[in-house]
Amino acid sequence: MSVETRQSPEKNEYLLGYASTQQQRDQRESMLPVDPTRATQPYAIVLVDASADASSSMQANPRLRLLPLAVRWPGRTMLEKGSSSRLRRLSRERLRGAVIEPPAVDSLEYRLYPPLAINADWLIHLGTRREFVDTAPSLQQLLAEHADEIRDIRLQRALDPQLHLQLVDSGTLLAGTALHARMLLRMLEAGIAPAEAARRAQALRETTRLWLVPQHPGDTLESLQRLQQSALAPWEQACSSPLGRIWHRIPVLQSDASGLYCEHKLKNWRAAVAHAFAQVAELLRAQSGPGAWLQISLDGGLREMQAWPEFDALRQQAVATRTSLHLTHMSPAGRIWASAGSLSMALYQPPGA
Numbered sequence: 001m002s003v004e005t006r007q008s009p010e011k012n013e014y015l016l017g018y019a020s021t022q023q024q025r026d027q028r029e030s031m032l033p034v035d036p037t038r039a040t041q042p043y044a045i046v047l048v049d050a051s052a053d054a055s056s057s058m059q060a061n062p063r064l065r066l067l068p069l070a071v072r073w074p075g076r077t078m079l080e081k082g083s084s085s086r087l088r089r090l091s092r093e094r095l096r097g098a099v100i101e102p103p104a105v106d107s108l109e110y111r112l113y114p115p116l117a118i119n120a121d122w123l124i125h126l127g128t129r130r131e132f133v134d135t136a137p138s139l140q141q142l143l144a145e146h147a148d149e150i151r152d153i154r155l156q157r158a159l160d161p162q163l164h165l166q167l168v169d170s171g172t173l174l175a176g177t178a179l180h181a182r183m184l185l186r187m188l189e190a191g192i193a194p195a196e197a198a199r200r201a202q203a204l205r206e207t208t209r210l211w212l213v214p215q216h217p218g219d220t221l222e223s224l225q226r227l228q229q230s231a232l233a234p235w236e237q238a239c240s241s242p243l244g245r246i247w248h249r250i251p252v253l254q255s256d257a258s259g260l261y262c263e264h265k266l267k268n269w270r271a272a273v274a275h276a277f278a279q280v281a282e283l284l285r286a287q288s289g290p291g292a293w294l295q296i297s298l299d300g301g302l303r304e305m306q307a308w309p310e311f312d313a314l315r316q317q318a319v320a321t322r323t324s325l326h327l328t329h330m331s332p333a334g335r336i337w338a339s340a341g342s343l344s345m346a347l348y349q350p351p352g353a
Helices: 013-019 105-112 115-119 136-145 147-156 175-189 192-205 217-227 230-240 269-286 302-306 310-322 331-337
Strands: 043-047 066-067 069-073 076-080 097-102 123-125 164-169 210-211 250-256 260-268 293-298 324-329 343-348
Touching: 013 269, 066 230, 069 331, 076 147, 097 136, 097 192, 097 324, 097 331, 105 136, 115 147, 123 136, 123 175, 136 164, 164 192, 175 192, 175 210, 175 293, 175 343, 192 210, 192 331, 210 269, 217 230, 217 250, 230 250, 250 269, 260 269, 269 343, 293 302, 302 310, 302 324
Parallel strands: 043 066, 043 123, 123 164, 293 324
Antiparallel strands: 069 076, 069 097, 210 250, 210 343, 250 260, 293 343
16 A cells, blocks of 8 residues: 655745745756657656646656646636645635636746657646546647747757657546556556557546545535536536535545446535445455555545544455555645545456456
């Protein structure tokens, strides 16, 4: 089991508006020397957006880049970069009303171009479920605007003049996107060719399940409604409470290759999480062999969660079935969609398991 956390330094909230507009030079892509072996072994880099629940070790991987997201409030915008984020410091009340949008092309240009055009031969964009956010158009526009320059600078360094871009729709979000990125990185590090790795990554969505247990379903409902996507209706309905009901039940939101749905609502958040853990444990118990991957992302204390009996039961089942289990903190941007204090969980099982 890998327990990976991301801790952000404390920030004075008074400085939030100012600091979020500042761009630090060390956040830019650095141009690296060209490895001569790339003539026969093209180098691929995986691109995910900052809403993915990527751990600090994943973010440090030289093959991974996080694309920033724009977070907007009325009269104010900040750039969410995914590490040391000021969003993690914001209270539940401050998160309300925030809207996540794709990045502007100039924000990608500042951080990625032109060094990324030299450092990579393939860019594999692993997209979050498109109803939530789609960063691919901004990336495509960036590369199109600089196509001639990219060709020239690559030729000058004896590289393939074409910088290949492969778009992969993960069909999931939060822990799911991060889990797919983790598996894609493993493929590339094992020497699988970029085109084949991208093809396999696209197929992961067919046997990946996602669970989202919101701490505050009303906040989640507001976020979903702002997206104005008809495909999200099952989750919107699940997060809604009938008029006049005093006690609000917590939904266990799910998605898989068939779409989004909710089959269960529990009396409180802890009970809902326990139910989700039990569902995953049963799926692992029923599989025919090893090869499953599981990621649990929490906006809260991971050590406290590891002490829960229901988590220990899931962990024991993961060990018994040789499941690759990873724990991370939920991304700061994910707190806006899911609500503060929520849990996201993704399970990949190989076909036929």
